[in-house]
Amino acid sequence: MPVRTWRRPLDADKVKPPQAEVHIIKDRCKGCGYCIEFCPKDVLEESNEINKRGIHPPKVIDEERCALCGFCSAVCPDFAIYTTEKNCKEKKTTK
DSSP states (O other), X not given: OOOOOOOOOTTTTTOOOOOEEEEEOGGGOOOOOHHHHHOTTXXXXXXXXXXXXXXXXXXXSOGGGOOOOOXXXXXXXXXXXXXXXXXXXXXXXXX
């Protein structure tokens, strides 16, 4: 029987997980597909659009599933994708 090592935090019902916003600079994309292939949550897929380079850039399927790991921006050789936290913007505007 496998040993369960992860426990649920005591304040899990009070803490809201961060919401992600995925930004894609479509004309910078060269269509390598690394962001799509290596996303741990399968947030991206190839779009039907064609950018300036004649390539199908990625599109966001479900932004809610994004875990803000930043792996998509780390593997992108052209710096064509990045993520931000939606809650950060709200906090900055309330000051």
